[in-house]
Amino acid sequence: MNAFFATVRRDLLLAMRRKSEVLTAVFFFVIVTSLFPLGIGPEPVLLKKIAPGILWVAALLATLLGLPRLFAADHVDGTLEQMALSPSPLGLLVAGKILAHWLLCGLPLVLLAPVLGLQFDLDASALGILTLALLLGTPLLSLIGAIGAALTLGVRGGGVLLALLVLPLYIPALIFGAGAVEAHIAGLDVGGHLSLLAAMLVLAAFFAPWATTAALRIALE
Amino acid sequence: MRQSLIQWFKFASPQSFYPLAGRMIPWFWAAAAVFGIAGLWISFFVAPTDAQQGEGYRIIFVHVPASWMSMFIYVVMAFWAGRGLALNTRVSAMMAQSLAPTGALMAALSLWTGALWGKPMWGAWWVWDARLTSELILFFLYLGFMALQAAIDDPRRADKAGAILALVGVVNIPIIYFSVKWWNTLHQGSTINLNKAPSMAQTMLWGMLLMALAFWMYSIAVALMRVRAIILERERHTEWVKHAVE
Numbered sequence: 163m164n165a166f167f168a169t170v171r172r173d174l175l176l177a178m179r180r181k182s183e184v185l186t187a188v189f190f191f192v193i194v195t196s197l198f199p200l201g202i203g204p205e206p207v208l209l210k211k212i213a214p215g216i217l218w219v220a221a222l223l224a225t226l227l228g229l230p231r232l233f234a235a236d237h238v239d240g241t242l243e244q245m246a247l248s249p250s251p252l253g254l255l256v257a258g259k260i261l262a263h264w265l266l267c268g269l270p271l272v273l274l275a276p277v278l279g280l281q282f283d284l285d286a287s288a289l290g291i292l293t294l295a296l297l298l299g300t301p302l303l304s305l306i307g308a309i310g311a312a313l314t315l316g317v318r319g320g321g322v323l324l325a326l327l328v329l330p331l332y333i334p335a336l337i338f339g340a341g342a343v344e345a346h347i348a349g350l351d352v353g354g355h356l357s358l359l360a361a362m363l364v365l366a367a368f369f370a371p372w373a374t375t376a377a378l379r380i381a382l383e
Numbered sequence: 384m385r386q387s388l389i390q391w392f393k394f395a396s397p398q399s400f401y402p403l404a405g406r407m408i409p410w411f412w413a414a415a416a417v418f419g420i421a422g423l424w425i426s427f428f429v430a431p432t433d434a435q436q437g438e439g440y441r442i443i444f445v446h447v448p449a450s451w452m453s454m455f456i457y458v459v460m461a462f463w464a465g466r467g468l469a470l471n472t473r474v475s476a477m478m479a480q481s482l483a484p485t486g487a488l489m490a491a492l493s494l495w496t497g498a499l500w501g502k503p504m505w506g507a508w509w510v511w512d513a514r515l516t517s518e519l520i521l522f523f524l525y526l527g528f529m530a531l532q533a534a535i536d537d538p539r540r541a542d543k544a545g546a547i548l549a550l551v552g553v554v555n556i557p558i559i560y561f562s563v564k565w566w567n568t569l570h571q572g573s574t575i576n577l578n579k580a581p582s583m584a585q586t587m588l589w590g591m592l593l594m595a596l597a598f599w600m601y602s603i604a605v606a607l608m609r610v611r612a613i614i615l616e617r618e619r620h621t622e623w624v625k626h627a628v629e
Binding site for chain 2: 309313314317318319320323326327329330331333334337338341358362369373376377380381383
């Protein structure tokens, strides 16, 4: 487990040395969500209705923006090969990298979402559900995205290809994440949505680091 | 190693699979033609006109088999991809690669004929129904698989990366399908209920089954032709390919 925490710490430290990369994805999230009212019009009823979907789609795209960074730098300078050769299992190190990626790209979105939700006239309880759904959903996005990032490592046109591979797999998270907030606004029970999100998170937490490791080994061959 | 075990892997080598595929292709083409002609004859001349939908319903004789094939081919593709990954057999990976374009074609055909059918029946080219939406996502998955394989220059890496993507996709397909289904029931956007299909006349069912068999045979024939081309391309440095092409 030491290797796991060391990887998390290293990735966080590296990101802190180059803050602009992390902040870009966060500001992208803020700007995209702010563009929608400008495009659609400031009518509060309509904005409230589309808010969960917009915030979730923006979170999806912001996560996607940060994904190529997950392994690219380590692949270029050879760190990834050293990790594959190290005595600690590569899966554990990969899980550490995914966790660090979520702390840098996912958690800021979760913390910002309530503030951005205010722009869309969501009330306090809806904001709470939105934050909770994003808290369950963004790690799922990082986990699934890591598979795509590993598969497209060092591939021509990797960024666009990554979107093509990963976005269809994000659809269930989008449906249940945005669905939870919509159900809450409609006065329905949100337990089912959140449970399904959590179930998918558990499933992905088990399988995704493993699939990512397999994909990384192929890329390193 | 027992003799029988070796026999199982005989056709896992491109060199022995290439002539076998060549011998099988005409049979599958012939079967596709026979089933296709019989199916089309039943669906155009024998099957009665539908009381509610008129003649337009005959699109289902293409639409339904195409939808079936699009889903089935993905599973078969994932099977070959997984086999190639587990046993490191080259022909398995080539089979997966050769099935993808046919699967994408079937998904596209299914969406296209669905739109043609939807316009006169529902008055809309597209509705956000669960089946339509999941078929569209399946189409995206095929495109992703083909794009990934095309983007990687080293064929061995392309095979393995594609295999992982196909397996991740096949795990996700049920999750995607049910999430889209629940999303659709939650929203209740359209009033159309696809599940309440009227009971089908016997001849219609026969027409559809024959057409499904024709599509099946066509898919196998085309996949085998494509795999032969892939084998020639990838094994072009070997001695036997030089003789095979002559």
